[in-house]
Amino acid sequence: MRLVLAVPGDLSAPTGGYAYDRALLGHLPALGIAATHLALPSGFPDPTPDDLAGTAARLAAVPRDAALLVDGLAYGALPPEIVRAAGRPVSALVHHPLGYETGLSPARAAALVAGERAALGLAARVIATSRFTARMLASEFGVPPERIAVAEPGTPPAPRVVPRPGPHxxxxxxxxxxxxxxxxxxxxxxxxxxxxxxxxxxxxxxxxxxxxxxxxxxxxxxxxxxxxxxxxxxxxxxxxxxxxxxxxxxxxxxxxxxxxxxxxxxxxxxxxxxxxxxxxxxxxxxxxxxxxxxxxxxxxxxxxxxxxxxxxxxxxxxxxxxxxxxQRLPDWPATAAAVAAALRTS
Known part of the structure; x- marks a missing residue:
C-alpha cells in the first residue's frame, strides 16, 4: 500500500502534532505501507488564496494508486471543493479541532468549526489521536462513529526519574x-x-x-x-x-x-x-x-x-x-498499526 501524508508547514517543528506525523512516516513502512510526506503551505489554519490554490494542485497531483491522509491542521481548513477536487478518497488526521484553539474571536472560532464540520463530512476516514477527540468529532462535528478510528500517540520508553526529597x-x-x-x-x-x-x-x-x-x-x-x-x-x-x-x-x-x-x-x-x-x-x-x-x-x-x-x-x-x-502506554509501532488498520478499511 502507498500512502501520502500531507502536512502543512515545517515537518521538523517541535510540537506534538508534528512529532506524531514524523513517527507515522518512520513506522508505517515496517507495516507494509510505503509512506511519503507531501509538504503543504505553512499558512494553515489561516490559508491565503494562494495557499489554497497550491494545496489543491498538490493534492490533485498525488499518484492515483496512493492513499491520501491530510493532517488536521490543514484538512480542517480546506474548503469542500478542494477535498472533492482531489479526485480520490481523502482521510483526515485530527489532533484537536481548529476552532477550539484558545484566543480566537467567537466569530473566527465559529467559522473554523463550521468549516471543519463541512470538510470532515467528506472524509473517507477520520483518525483521531484520542478517545476524547473521537467522541467530540462524533457529537459536535457530526462524523459518523463508524468512520472514526482512534490512534493514540506513542510514548517511547524512557529512564525512570528517581524521586528526590528536596528541599528544592x-x-x-x-x-x-x-x-x-x-x-x-x-x-x-x-x-x-x-x-x-x-x-x-x-x-x-x-x-x-x-x-x-x-x-x-x-x-x-x-x-x-x-x-x-x-x-x-x-x-x-x-x-x-x-x-x-x-x-x-x-x-x-x-x-x-x-x-x-x-x-x-x-x-x-x-x-x-x-x-x-x-x-x-x-x-x-x-x-x-x-x-x-x-x-x-x-x-x-x-x-x-x-x-x-x-x-x-x-x-x-x-x-x-x-x-x-x-509502563502501560502504547508505543509508536502500536500507533502506526492502528493508523494502518484504519487506512486499509477506508
Missing part, C-alpha cells in the same frame, strides 16, 4: 508558549507559592505566539518570579531529556488538550504530575499520578502544587503511580 523542587512544563497552554494561569498560581523552595523551566517554542510570550514575560516580572522561572524556548531532544531527568514535578496548566503528549512523556519517566483536566488531559493523566485541577483555576492549581512541592512523601507516592501508568 524543580518544576517542568513542556509545550509551545501560546494562550491555550495556560502559562499565565501557572504564573498566577506560582505567585502564591513564594514561601516554598521551587523553580520552573518552561520548554517550548517562543515563536508561534509572540504576543503571548511578551505577556507571559510581563507577568513573570510583575510577580517577581524572574529568578525562579526560565523560558527555555524550543529545545533539542537531548536537551529535553536532560530537563526531564532533572525535574521533580511536571506541570501542565493547559486549557485544552487533544491528547497531551507532554503528559505521557512525564508518565513514562515516573514524574509526578499536576495537570488541568482540559479536553483529553482528564483521561490521559491517571488517578494517583499527581493532582488534577480544572483548567483556568489558578487557586486550585496553586493548592495542588503546594501539596506536592511541600510534601516529598506525597511526591514519591505520585511518582510510583506515574511510573506504573507510564
Amino acid at each position: 523542587v524543580r518544576l517542568l512544563a513542556v509545550g509551545t508558549v501560546s494562550p491555550r497552554k495556560g502559562y499565565d494561569v501557572l504564573v498566577r498560581a506560582l505567585s502564591a507559592l513564594t514561601d516554598l523552595d521551587w523553580s520552573l523551566t518552561i520548554a517550548g517554542s517562543l515563536a508561534r505566539a509572540p504576543d503571548a510570550v511578551a505577556a507571559l514575560r510581563g507577568r513573570i516580572t510583575a510577580a517577581g518570579l524572574g529568578e525562579r522561572v526560565a523560558l527555555a524556548g524550543a529545545v533539542t531532544a537531548d536537551a529535553l531529556e536532560r530537563l526531564y531527568a532533572q525535574a521533580d514535578l511536571a506541570v501542565s496548566a493547559s486549557l485544552f488538550e487533544g491528547y497531551g503528549m507532554a503528559l505521557t512523556e512525564a508518565l513514562a519517566r515516573g514524574l509526578p504530575l499536576v495537570a488541568t483536566t482540559g479536553g483529553a488531559a482528564a483521561e490521559t493523566v491517571p488517578a494517583g499520578a499527581g493532582r488534577a485541577v480544572p483548567p483556568g483555576d489558578a487557586a486550585a492549581l496553586a493548592a495542588a502544587l503546594r501539596d506536592l512541592i511541600a510534601d516529598p512523601e506525597c511526591r514519591a507516592e505520585a511518582a510510583a503511580a506515574s511510573w506504573a501508568a507510564g
